[in-house]
Amino acid sequence: xxxxxxxxxxxxxxxxxxxxxxxxxxxxxxxxxxxxxxxxxxxxxxxxxxxxxxxxxxxxxxxxxxxxxxxxxxxxxxxxxxxxxxxxxxxxxxxxxxxxxxxxxxxxxxxxxxxxxxx
Amino acid sequence: xxxxxxxxxxxxxxxxxxxxxxxxxxxxxxxxxxxxxxxxxxxxxxxxxxxxxxxxxxxxxxxxxxxxxxxxxxxxxxxxxxxxxxxxxxxxxxxxxxxxxxxxxxxxxxxxxxxxxxxxxxxxxxxxxxxxxxxxxxxxxxxxxxxxxxxxxxxxxxxxxxxxxxx
Numbered sequence: 001x002x003x004x005x006x007x008x009x010x011x012x013x014x015x016x017x018x019x020x021x022x023x024x025x026x027x028x029x030x031x032x033x034x035x036x037x038x039x040x041x042x043x044x045x046x047x048x049x050x051x052x053x054x055x056x057x058x059x060x061x062x063x064x065x066x067x068x069x070x071x072x073x074x075x076x077x078x079x080x081x082x083x084x085x086x087x088x089x090x091x092x093x094x095x096x097x098x099x100x101x102x103x104x105x106x107x108x109x110x111x112x113x114x115x116x117x118x119x
Numbered sequence: 120x121x122x123x124x125x126x127x128x129x130x131x132x133x134x135x136x137x138x139x140x141x142x143x144x145x146x147x148x149x150x151x152x153x154x155x156x157x158x159x160x161x162x163x164x165x166x167x168x169x170x171x172x173x174x175x176x177x178x179x180x181x182x183x184x185x186x187x188x189x190x191x192x193x194x195x196x197x198x199x200x201x202x203x204x205x206x207x208x209x210x211x212x213x214x215x216x217x218x219x220x221x222x223x224x225x226x227x228x229x230x231x232x233x234x235x236x237x238x239x240x241x242x243x244x245x246x247x248x249x250x251x252x253x254x255x256x257x258x259x260x261x262x263x264x265x266x267x268x269x270x271x272x273x274x275x276x277x278x279x280x281x282x283x284x285x286x
Contacts, residue, residue: 019262083264084135087144092133095148097170101160102152 009082012056017041018049022058025072029062035070142260146250154215154238157246161218161236168193176202187212191220207231222252230259 013019021035036046050070053059061068136145150157160166162185172178176195183191192206207221210233218236232254239247254260 016262023258083261084137087264088133088135091135091146091148094170095133095150098157098160099150101166101169102150102156105152105156105160105166 008056009058010086012052012058015049015052018053021046021049021053022072025059025070029069029071031067031069137260137264140257142254142257144250144252144254144260144263146248146252148248149241150246150248151244152246153244154240154246157248158215158218158238162212182206185209185212207234230255232263 013022017039024030024035032043032046032050035050036043039046050059054061058073059070060073062071132148134145134147136147137143138145152160160170164180164183164185167183168178168180172193172195176197179194179196179201181192181194183193185191186209189209189212190207191209192204194201194204196202204225206223206225210219210221212218216238218234218238220234220236221231222234223231232252235251235253237249237251239249241247252260252263254263
């Protein structure tokens, strides 16, 4: 996945309703009406969410002209991999700050309670 | 699924494992400091405040009693305003070895995870920390994975994109 595409995918998925739509489409294709059913929102609102997902390349419309069921394009495994990678990078950023804290603890040469550290 | 040594990234230090069948996240990271020191950085509030919160926010610790049976609450401040707050209990504080906490984001008060941090002495003044988070179900786990994106929104996508670009 290119950087640009990844950014659009993340932006599209930064909304819980859209993540939920993706989760439902990962089970099978569904029409806008079917997707709207569990929410207290209008078909138009769901259509807007679908538009964002379509622009990100995550969702397409099937050929069936009458129902136009939506189809999930992205491999959910790819999405999870991307989520994990971003999550990992955030953890790494946090731990780099901890690296710095540990280094500064050296500088301050605070007494460290050593319990039987004979090694 | 998990990321491991074969996963192509330029910053391989932190490893994340998200089991496809269990609602868990495991975070593994080695530090260039002995266990007692790493442990202190995890439980002394003035040290914790320097690294735990999201990058662009200031961490305000309201309550911090890092003893077995103690509790904590802290908030992330942005421009002096509280943007997120978290609380939980210290289930077990076993010096230099093990830290077990509950963790709740106040924005989702019914959600609680169990966080077990293990500090492994690697010798030569190095420590491996293994953090295991257990949540209620797979959906909750995936939402936590994805929630980093919302943090990303208020940290500014540019910074994260720059990181991705460097990757």
